[in-house]
Amino acid sequence: MFMRDDCAPMQTLTRLPILRRLGLLAVSAVMVACGGTDSPPPQEERLRDSPAAPPSAPAASSGTGILSGRMTLVGAPPAVQEIEVTKDQQVCGAHAIVKEDLLVGPRGGLENVVVSLAGVPAGGAANLPDVELHQKGCVFQPHVAVVAVGRPLPVFNDDGILHNIHTFSTINPRINKAQPKFKKRLEIQLDEPETIRVTCDAHPWMQSWIIVSDHPYVAVSDEEGYFRIDGVPAGIHRVRLWHETLGEQSQEVNVQAGQTTEIAVEFSQGS
Ligand SMILES: [Cu+2]
Structure with a gap:
């Protein structure tokens, strides 16, 4: 805090x-x-x-x-x-889902x-904490994830329905993987620093961001x-x-x- x-x-x-x-x-x-x-x-x-x-x-x-x-x-x-x-x-309608593109506290x-x-200069990104990306309640969690370059990022499907992870990157290769209900965990890896928009093509409201950093100061x-x-x-x-x-x-x-x-x-x- x-x-x-x-x-x-x-x-x-x-x-x-x-x-x-x-x-x-x-x-x-x-x-x-x-x-x-x-x-x-x-x-x-x-x-x-x-x-x-x-x-x-x-x-x-x-x-x-x-x-x-x-x-x-x-x-x-x-x-x-x-x-x-x-x-x-x-699953997705079991709770309220709100737009997350502009969240302001009280x-x-x-x-x-x-x-x-x-x-x-690049270096020291290994000091960034581990992060997991979850598709839970038909929402990406966290909404903004910071990951070190080259570190595998686990992506979880917590919902038991079909999700998908689609990265709109321009520097790293694009990733577009289905994550069926039986595939509880998959991994992606991003090797270049980039700010990447992520969607689930199965649910059009699902969007998040991955920040790939080659240093720990983020x-x-x-x-x-x-x-x-x-x-x-x-x-x-x-x-x-x-x-x-x-x-x-x-x-x-x-x-x-x-x-x-x-x-x-x-x-x-x-x-
Ligand atoms: Cu989805």
């Missing part, structure tokens, strides 16, 4: 000059216009082309720190939208923002919008913040050894 007591330097937007805040929000608004689930996700390669630090940046110091913070949605949260179940009613926290360091915001990344090398980094519906923005952070650097990022649905 997010800990406020161990926070030292604050790098919130509220402490930035007003013009910069407006600039960041403008970036957010632009990304909204370019975002949406039908658009291909931005590729990791773009990030590697980004400058790692401005010329005036101090050299990275030794040691590591913690990067944490909170994602929020500006303005009124969207109404929860319940999916109309059109198939396999006995205090404005934005869930499922992928927070990652951009431009860091996290997904929780239902209150909080995230935390441990073991971040001290120094100046560019942080990429990506949401499937609200698009992408980035900002610079200065992580100091032995300290927690906190960021607060606002997303907007635009005007």
Whole structure:
């Protein structure tokens, strides 16, 4: 859970000059216009082309720190939208299924923002925790899964009905595998960093995302919008913040050894 007591330097937007805040929000608004689930996700390669630090940046110091913070949605949260179940009613219709492409907590926290360091060299992805992808109650769980490059990702069918896993990747080979009710577990493997949309072709509302990372500095915001990344090398980094519906923005952070650097990022649905 997010800990406020161990926070030292604050790098919130509220402490930035007003013009910069407006600039960041403008970036957010632009990304909204370019975002949406039908658009291909931005590729990791773009990030590697980004400058790692401005010329005036101090050299990275030794040691590591913690990067944490909170994602929020500006303005009124969207109404929860319940999916109309059109198939396999006995399983999929046994409970309410809601759209998950924009989940906002009661205090404005934005869930499922992928927070990652951009431009860091590949390596250390083995430190990412294991993850399983479940098709349960006709919903992918988790909605956003982070997996290390090259690590087998187990996919479970918990429902006893036909599911399917279909990855809309452009860098990794596409995967399109049926998962009948008797195939409780299968494995997929993704060897290149990529943000990949995943569907089940048997149930059109089923969609999730797999984030394939070649480094360990990535996290997904929780239902209150909080995230935390441990073991971040001290120094100046560019942080990429990506949401499937609200698009992408980035900002610079200065992580100091032995300290927690906190960021607060606002997303907007635009005007
Ligand atoms: Cu399905």
